[in-house]
Amino acid sequence: MANCDNPWKKNAWGKKEDVVEEPVVSFIDVMSEEYIEDMGAQEKLEEERYMKQLEQMFGDTSTSDDQFSLNTEGMTDEEVAMALQRHFDREQDVARAVASSSGVVHFAPDRYLPKTLQETDSEEEDDDALRQAATDLLYAKLDAENASETRLRPEGTSASRTKHDTGVSGRRNADKTFNDRNTLPTGDMVGDKLNNKVFNKLMAFSKSESKRQMRQNDKEEKATTDTSVDNDTRLLLYKWINQGVFDSVDGIIATGKESAVLHAAQHSATSYAIKVYKTTLSEFKNRSEYVKDDFRFKNPRGVLKIWAEREFMNLTRMAKHGLPCPQPIKVRRNVLVMSFVGADGLAAPRLKNVEWEFFTDEERRAVFEQVQTIMCRMYKECLLVHADLSEFNLLLTPDNKVHVIDVSQAMDLSHPRSLQFLTRDIQNVIAFFTRLGVQNLPTHVQLFNLITDLEMVEDHDLLVQVEQFSEENRSADLRHDKSRPADMELKKYSEEKKANREPSPAREYN
């Protein structure tokens, strides 16, 4: 219990009693020169003592690094390995001894590894090394060029270079152009120079080009191109699939000037044709012969939607009167679904593509008569003129039945120029069947009179007579819309759409 007498005296701070305490030196002593000299002498003594100790252990330890190097000539691999191991052990012992006396370890086994092993044999790192070597070479070349330029610089105060120096700015321009600022792909052009004018032009072009590309991407998202449909249309098709209108859309039937026509099927039994109107304005410009005069269509994109609806309305009118045409199924925005004209998933060919050599004269004549009947019925029963009728818009099914398609531009008889369009349709049809060699075709005037029940005469040009007739017989109402035929057409279209609209389910609650 000796410690109990005064526990604080011997081990007040938990220190071990056998720890050798550093001698307490006063600050004045530390600052004194004498003390510093003493310390220096003491360190020297300690060093000498330590060297002696090493000599006793290993002999002469003043061995330089060079002495460690091996002469491996004539040695087998095993001998080299053993020699290396010996050197390694020896240096490790020395290092340990030094460490035990000084507390510092200098241990570097890397230097004993054969050179080839230090380098990795992985291909990646080889590549890195190669790349590095190539880059070094390139920059060495550039440095050399720069150096030669430097040598050429005039001496004296005028030799100082500013950022306005053509060489400096040229190089900086090139660096900006080819490395960071530029969004255009330029390739690797390190070290070239660009003068300010070219640089500014390039930057301006790069800016406008990136803007243009952004616009282009946006357009592509929205546009219906030749072989694909835009995202909105795709969504609409998915919606119709979900609603069970059809269960698959499996390919393109044809791509026309103004649309892409896709094939859809329901339970692999019923086929549909989906006509997706192109939404690019260039196509639109081509198609519209009379809407172009209509100043209300400030935004032509809005008009594009009308074509699908117009075709749907005209098909509805024609189908109602039993004309041979696709049955309209659905319409939304620029997409129209109609029945498919063809057999076994194969679209019926257009009259233009029919292999007529396999048709007899009578059969050809029968085809003409069907076309003639279609024209008459369209006019008399549906009060429509096709306005783009030709061998391209008449399909022939395997049972030799003619179907009329592409009626988006078909117009109501009240259109002030409907008779002129009818005249053009007649010319197209007669020209085609004349080429086919069909005998005893009616003249233009005869067919015109047959369709319209008007009495045009043979010895005058049909179109001149039609112009005159339209002028004389324009009603007071039509005269009002004289300069804007599309106004009238649209009015008619809107009336018809209103009449066909199903009663709103909300009506009874209002």
Ligand SMILES: Nc1ncnc2c1ncn2[C@@H]1O[C@H](COP(=O)(O)OP(=O)(O)OP(=O)(O)O)[C@@H](O)[C@H]1O
């Ligand atoms: N209901 C349909 N059934 C089968 N094929 C169809 C149908 N509708 C259109 N097609 C095919 O798609 C093609 C293009 O259709 P349509 O003529 O209506 O489009 P378009 O863009 O007006 O073409 P174009 O400018 O060449 O007249 C037609 O020639 C026809 O081969």
